Amino acid sequence: MALLYAKTHEWYDKASGKIGISEYAANALVDIVFVDLPEVGTMLAAGDSFATLESVKAVSDIYSPVSGEIVEVNEALRDAPELINEDPEQTWFVAIKAETEATGLMDKAAYEAYCASNPEA
């Protein structure tokens, strides 16, 4: 699957509707110890925060790259947030049934160039 990336460091898989965070973001956060996930059925607009991640040092919001309804939540993360650090680009948070086309997302090459030029995660 070809993932698309947001400037706020989420990845989005258009085919499955799944959303996660990039390896770059996971490496920046390192010690993720909690994840606060939404409920199935939650409606999101593109840019809405739908989850929070707590690392030892800080809390980070996770934003939806598209508008739509959350149709699935990766419940396993509630008890095993370390999965995010272990394999961030295979570890999804939610699946969304998109109602709009995702805009402003980057492919991997463009995202890597973006990260290289903008170190803030």
Add this chain to the structure above:
Amino acid sequence: MKKTPFYELLAAHGARMVEFAGYAMPIQFSSIITEHKAVREHIGLFDVSHMAEFIIKGEKALEALEALTTNVMSTLAIGKARYTLMLNDNGGVIDDILVYRLDTQEYMIVANAANYQKDCDHIVAHIATEAEFIDITESTALLALQGKDAIGIMERLFGTEALPKDNYSFTKAIYKGKELLLSRTGYTGEDGFEIFLDTTLAQDIFARLMESSPTLCGLGARDTLRLEAGMPLYGHEMSEDTLASEIGLGWFIKTDAKDFIGKSALLTKEPQYKRIGLKVVGKGIARDGMKVFEGSKEIGYVTSGTYSPTLGYPIAMARVNIDFDKDNVEIEIRGAKIQAEVCKLPFYKRQK
């Protein structure tokens, strides 16, 4: 931004640098949890050269120190260090410091980097004509080797006889013609040493310590370690606006034994708050500044909070109304009230 003499060495070891008190300091290397556990289980090495060091010496050095500090200094023996607070006239805390007695009429103060300038000003203003004040911060590097393996590493490097035996004691050692101060102190709750050295020895001593492959640790792990050990941090548990009698450090404030700056304020003002430990039971990590409730009543706020790598749950310290006496509170974490239990400090105590 200032750099410590270890900056390049630490950067080469993958340090993630942040600005702290005007210095570029490592916040972490690999991961805070990994570094934290290394100190609890084996050994960690910290660069804490940003800390301030001052010498106070002369015939009136003791007299000056007694006025400046809340703990008794007249009984401090040569070769010992003592924790104390330095107060303003209102009984608020200017800084928390360690005082080392180097010689009969010579003392060293180790102070927080963030308080460097105001400490200098305060000390100089109160000892100007009584004793000599020498700021050695620039020329002094400081490494903290913390964890149960520290003793073995220090013995190999300096010899058993050269080391301080007791907590809060120190020795002087000569290394390549220069004096080092080896102190049995730290800020982690583990056994360990702090090595004060001339900056010109920094590369050499660092290389010798790295032969034992200690885990390099940053300020992130230093914070989680001190929090588990229940140790207050200036700017969090105390400040100029915090009455010294409100932070659970009464043991270090000897109003019965001596006079000192801020004492009259402490004697007239009743403490309104106290410091408590909290274990967060619900999901979420309590952070500095979050409100603490008893039912619907706001009773205070979180002063420090983190996830405890040793205990596996979030812990916090909070400043709450002095008459609060329940076993549970709620902490407002991003709009939600999260349950927390009051627990004894320290959260973690090492097995001796």
